[in-house]
Amino acid sequence: MEFQLLPGGVISGEARVPGDKSISHRSIMLGAIAEGTTRINGFLEGEDALATVAALRALGVAIEGPDDGEVAVHGVGLHGLRAPAGPLDMGNSGTSMRLLAGLLAGQVFDSELTGDVSLCKRPMGRVMGPLQQMGASIEGSADGTPPLRVHGGRALHGIHYDLPMASAQVKSCVLLAGLYAEGRTSVTEPAPTRDHTERMLRGFGYHVGNENGVISLEGGGRLLATEIDVPADISSAAFFLVAASIAPGSDLLLLHVGVNPTRTGVINILRLMGADITLKNQREVGGEPVADIHVRHAPLAGIEIPRDQVPLAIDEFPALFIAAACASGRTVLRGAEELRVKESDRIAAMAAGLSILGVPNEVLEDGIIIDGGGLGGGVIHTCHDHRIAMSFAIAALRASAEIRILDCDPVATSFPGFDALARGLGLQIMARVD
Known part of the structure; x- marks a missing residue:
């Protein structure tokens, strides 16, 4: 599929983007190992999240839905997962693979995680290292990439792990393995990252400590089923935050968006840009801060983007690069080497x-320098990355000529219906099947 976009447009109205x-x-992973039935509303029916659903079903968990964002997960308890019949396919989802690696490290059976x-x-290697320190037997290819083979039946012990990089996925992987470990598992992170795992564990009745930046839990407890209302995803909202900011005459209200302080870097950075x-209507829903x-x-x-904001906006930088391209003057990003190992090298x-659009830029090892001004048209290659596709779609609002964006199928991993919602808000976008 490709997107074709005419230049110009005004973004207006109100919308609710898909769930976080x-x-x-x-919600699926913790619901699966809880006792009782967890009911979820607002679940994201994108391909990445559906890969997690499929994996837990393959591990013996009964899951109803998703049906219009509603899911019922019939938990099997901490030790109720069963050996899968074959490899678990994570598709394009790094979150699924890294978090499930932690969950599977504590099981009695062998498993294999693969993907596209x-x-x-x-x-x-960033998750294999700490899991091996905990006593897990896990291996990947020679260069530390998937598929991952996890050998079950190993006794795990709690460790203290100093994260070498700010990564919520690695932190969550270690904490999930810690549920199965003897003793205390703790993590120190070099900078705050999204804390959804810690918040949700508490929502399931599991005690998670956080003292002086050290996040910890004791193994061997119980998770009790709960109800979860998934807020709209700020990473998906980010495209429209930028779109309305750059298009003259725009006025937009985005509803029920998660504004967890570990995720609001995109708002903070855009405000610094003016x-x-x-x-x-700020409120708390199921332990998560939400606002319109x-x-x-x-x-x-x-x-110059403050370094302390980088981990808080790591997934939103492709959209922020478009904001920088439309801004007056120079934007400098450093300390964002993590962008090079996402679905693509996003830098x-x-x-x-x-x-291609005529925006002067200089690539740095850990970031980029962008000189704002005018944007032209052209043909964009997404490197099969959903956020690259959506970012260049909103660039059309300020482009002087048509933009074609190739290989847009991955958009469905995080934002099914993006083109229809964008069109309804004023973007001149057409989706064409290749």
Whole structure:
């Protein structure tokens, strides 16, 4: 599938983007090992989250739905998972693979985690290392990539792990393995990352400590079923936060968006650039902060992005690069080497696309420098990355000519119906099947 976009447009109205991908993944995993039936509303029916559903079904968990965002997970308890009949296919979902690696490390049976061509190029040594320190037997290919083979029946012991990089996936993997470990498992992170795992474990009645930045739990407890209301995903909302900010005359209200403070870097950075963003009706739903976000067009100015905001906006940088391209002056990003090991090398992929549109940029080892101004048209290659595709779609609002975006099928991994919602809000987008 490809997107074709005419230049210009105004973003207006109100919308609710799909449910949070991170929370959707975790709701299925924790619901599966809880006791009782966990009911979920607002579940993201994208391909990544559905890969997690399929994996837990293959592990013997009865799951009803998803049906219009509603899911019922009939938990089997901490030790009720069963050996799968074959390899578990994670598709394109790095979250599924890294978190399930932790969950499966504590089982009595062997398992194998695999995925598509893109996922099988992503680094998994970052989770294999701490799991092996805990006593797990897990191995990947020679260069530390999938497929991962997990040998069951190993006694795990708690460790203290200093994360070498700010990664919520690695942190969550270690904590999930810690549920099966003897003693205390703790993690220290170099910078705050999304804390959905810790919040949700507490929601399932499991005690998780957090003292002076050390997150810890004791193994061998119980998770009790609960109800989960998944807020709209701020990573999906980010495309429209940028879209309404850059398109003159825009006025948009995004409903029921998760505004967990470990995820609001995109809002903080856009505000530093001059964006007009207001949080309304702030509330807490199921332990997660939620708000309606009102955004209106405002002139943006380039900035040096504060390093402390980088982990809080790591998935939103492709959209922020478009904001930088439309801003006056220069935007500098450093300390974001993690972007190179996402679904694509997002620094390289975005830099290539920006160059095609005539936006001056300089690639750094750990970031990028973007000189804002005008955008032209052209043909964009997404590197099969959903966030690259959606980011260049919103660039059309300020482009001087048509933009074609190739290989857009991966958009369904996180944002099914993106083109229809965008069209309804004012983007001049058409989706064509190749």
